[in-house]
Amino acid sequence: MIVNLEAPPRRTGTRPATTGREIPHDQLDQFSPPEIRAALVAEAEALPGVFTGPSQVSEPSSLALRLHRPDGPWEAFLHPSRDEFGHIHRAGFLHLTVPLPLVPALIENGWAERHPISLRPEWPDTIVMLYAPRDQDELAVATAVLRAAGHRQFHQRREVRSDMRALAFDDFGATPALTELAVPEAAAGEVLVQVTASSVNGFDLGSVGGFLKGVYDYEFPVVVGKDFAGKVAAVGDGVTDLAVGDAVFGVVMRPTLGQGGFAEYVAVPASYGVARIPDGLDEIRAGALGLAGTAALNAVDAVAPAAGETVLISGATGGVGAFAVQFAAARGATVIATAEPGAEAAFVTALGADHTVGRDEVAAAVRELAKDGVHAAVHLAGDGATVSGLVADGGRFASTIHFAPDDADARGLKTTAIMSDPSPETLARLAGDVVAGRLRVPVARRYALAEAGQAISDFMAGTLGKFAVTV
Numbered sequence: 025m026i027v028n029l030e031a032p033p034r035r036t037g038t039r040p041a042t043t044g045r046e047i048p049h050d051q052l053d054q055f056s057p058p059e060i061r062a063a064l065v066a067e068a069e070a071l072p073g074v075f076t077g078p079s080q081v082s083e084p085s086s087l088a089l090r091l092h093r094p095d096g097p098w099e100a101f102l103h104p105s106r107d108e109f110g111h112i113h114r115a116g117f118l119h120l121t122v123p124l125p126l127v128p129a130l131i132e133n134g135w136a137e138r139h140p141i142s143l144r145p146e147w148p149d150t151i152v153m154l155y156a157p158r159d160q161d162e163l164a165v166a167t168a169v170l171r172a173a174g175h176r177q178f179h180q181r182r183e184v185r186s187d188m189r190a191l192a193f194d195d196f197g198a199t200p201a202l203t204e205l206a207v208p209e210a211a212a213g214e215v216l217v218q219v220t221a222s223s224v225n226g227f228d229l230g231s232v233g234g235f236l237k238g239v240y241d242y243e244f245p246v247v248v249g250k251d252f253a254g255k256v257a258a259v260g261d262g263v264t265d266l267a268v269g270d271a272v273f274g275v276v277m278r279p280t281l282g283q284g285g286f287a288e289y290v291a292v293p294a295s296y297g298v299a300r301i302p303d304g305l306d307e308i309r310a311g312a313l314g315l316a317g318t319a320a321l322n323a324v325d326a327v328a329p330a331a332g333e334t335v336l337i338s339g340a341t342g343g344v345g346a347f348a349v350q351f352a353a354a355r356g357a358t359v360i361a362t363a364e365p366g367a368e369a370a371f372v373t374a375l376g377a378d379h380t381v382g383r384d385e386v387a388a389a390v391r392e393l394a395k396d397g398v399h400a401a402v403h404l405a406g407d408g409a410t411v412s413g414l415v416a417d418g419g420r421f422a423s424t425i426h427f428a429p430d431d432a433d434a435r436g437l438k439t440t441a442i443m444s445d446p447s448p449e450t451l452a453r454l455a456g457d458v459v460a461g462r463l464r465v466p467v468a469r470r471y472a473l474a475e476a477g478q479a480i481s482d483f484m485a486g487t488l489g490k491f492a493v494t495v
């Protein structure tokens with residue numbers, strides 16, 4: 025029987041019971057009769073250029089299929105670049121890397137299912153579970169798939185660079201420089217994002233300046249950048265909510281400082297710090313939204329200004345401040361923003377500030393506007409004691425820079441130290457606000473990745489809104 029794998033016959037009967045989430049070895053409840061499995065094994069052993077032996081990936085009773093002669097210890101890896109390109113399980117099913125174009129028709133016609141970990145865009149093939157052939161007709165299909173998988177040409181590596189450009193620094197005190205680094209891999213529970221945009225945050229100055237020593241382990245070379253936007257390029261083991269090609273953005277939430285958003289690729293946890301980019305939000309704005317938007321939303325929610333209340337935002341001209349002004353104004357509060365006369369004042373006023381006060385006259389100017397003090401203050405920059413001192417007794421104060429007023433208890437202040445929490449829900453809310461026109465992402469300047477070092481220097485010299493980096 026000649027089988028056309030582009031349009032295979034339909035497999036009849038029920039599909040084996042598999043979980044669809046993991047290699048479903050023992051969940052399979054359909055087996056090959058011994059003579060059918062033996063014929064399949066004989067077919068595999070006869071394939072030109074294919075070496076067989078006990079599997080290192082599956083249980084040893086599975087027959088491994090390899091394109092390379094064993095010349096040392098095997099890695100347990102189901103891919104022709106490393107070890108096995110497939111194996112025949114003792115039950116008769118094949119766990120196989122097959123050419124991508126064959127996969128949809130095999131799945132649609134009931135012969136196979138795709139393994140969720142196998143979506144690796146750098147390879148022109150993918151790993152499927154081909155169900156155990158139960159009779160001669162099914163053996164013909166399995167044999168045809170096996171032959172296709174055994175063709176070396178299908179397993180040539182696609183032309184992708186294994187290196188990427190990144191802005192990184194390799195020691196404390198070193199200046200970040202454009203560097204070639206290995207493209208990271210998506211570990212279990214992670215997605216690899218091909219980054220198209222990021223932005224500068226106050227956090228980056230802390231990272232580059234070495235001020236986060238003791239808070240985070242620095243794994244040099246450390247790539248700069250907390251924000252990212254781009255497309256999922258690969259998914260790690262166990263990731264089911266995101267798929268290759270999804271447009272995503274968020275905050276790099278890794279336990280150490282090492283990978284960052286100022287790079288062509290970054291691997292991030294799939295379930296925290298990442299959300300899909302909805303229609304209507306471009307990647308530049310998405311790349312400038314994550315950390316600053318989250319910090320601003322968390323801070324304004326913490327002080328929860330009610331309509332008609334007065335809120336002071338100290339540091340209103342920066343990235344977090346620009347979002348915080350908008351969130352406070354959207355609640356109907358009267359917003360007093362720190363800004364110098366001229367461009368700064370015009371900037372925060374356009375975002376919804378009702379009053380502006382210069383940074384060197386905050387205390388006097390705020391007292392003039394609210395002689396009994398403001399109901400709430402969001403502290404992003406400036407002297408914490410001065411800012412908290414302007415809150416009326418019993419009011420609310422939130423700081424993103426870890427200032428806690430000594431007299432909070434005596435004055436009945438509710439204080440919050442903000443640790444940004446970029447949950448998928450928060451990121452989705454931010455993106456939704458932008459798409460709905462409720463939130464502006466004030467991108468003041470754009471830099472290419474090659475100029476990202478300059479973006480950091482300029483940010484240190486003074487910020488007005490967000491500085492975007494395009495990759």
Ligand SMILES: NC(=O)c1ccc[n+]([C@@H]2O[C@H](COP(=O)([O-])OP(=O)(O)OC[C@H]3O[C@@H](n4cnc5c(N)ncnc54)[C@H](OP(=O)(O)O)[C@@H]3O)[C@@H](O)[C@H]2O)c1
Pocket residue numbers: 224225226227230315316319338339340341342343344345362383404405406407423424425442443444483484485486487488489
């Ligand atoms: N805890 C967290 O989870 C978290 C999250 C995000 C951010 N943060 C922190 O929050 C702060 C703000 O972040 P960001 O990204 O918005 O930084 P940013 O863009 O540098 O914003 C700070 C702004 O405050 C202004 N400023 C400086 N000194 C001031 C003063 N004395 N009075 C009033 N305004 C002053 C700055 O103006 P010039 O640049 O012109 O001086 C700048 O526009 C940073 O320290 C950052 O590390 C913390």
